[in-house]
Amino acid sequence: MLAGLVKDGYTVIDADDADDDESGAVIESVKAASVELYAAECQAIASAVELAQTELKKLQDKRAKTKTERHQQRKAELSRRYEIDVTPELIEKDDNAWYPQLRMHYYLTLGREFLTTRDAKRAKASLLLPTLLLEFAYVSKYCFI
DSSP, X not given: OHHHHHHTTOOOOOTTTOOHHHHHHHHHHHHHHHHXXXXXXXXXXXXXXXXXXXXXXHHHXXXXXXXXXXXXXXXXXXXXXXXXXXXXXXXXXXHTTHHHHHHHHHHXXXXXHHHHHHHHHHHHHHHHHHHHHHHHHHHHHHOOO
């Protein structure tokens, strides 16, 4: 396998022979490339074409998407979730789980009055699910569909 890599033009260095400074430089260059590629991806999403609701639904139902379609879908979803212009900074914050933090902040401050209603709906749904599963299992056992 190593001979094949060398034949393809790659430089193979044994880990025992590698210099620590050289390894550190490689790691840093990989990290820098990763940051650069992520920034380019965020910029591509932010500059994607805005979609109408029907176009978004079609894209969400579509299984195989081009890179452009994935960017358009992500931008449309972010635009609807936050209801503001999509920027590379917003995309990065969303990737770092910003939306759940915003929701928590809202429910603990301005939306405190709606918190009990939200929790009641969640509790009802969690209690309803096992009941539905049991009913389905019972029906499946005795009915031949």
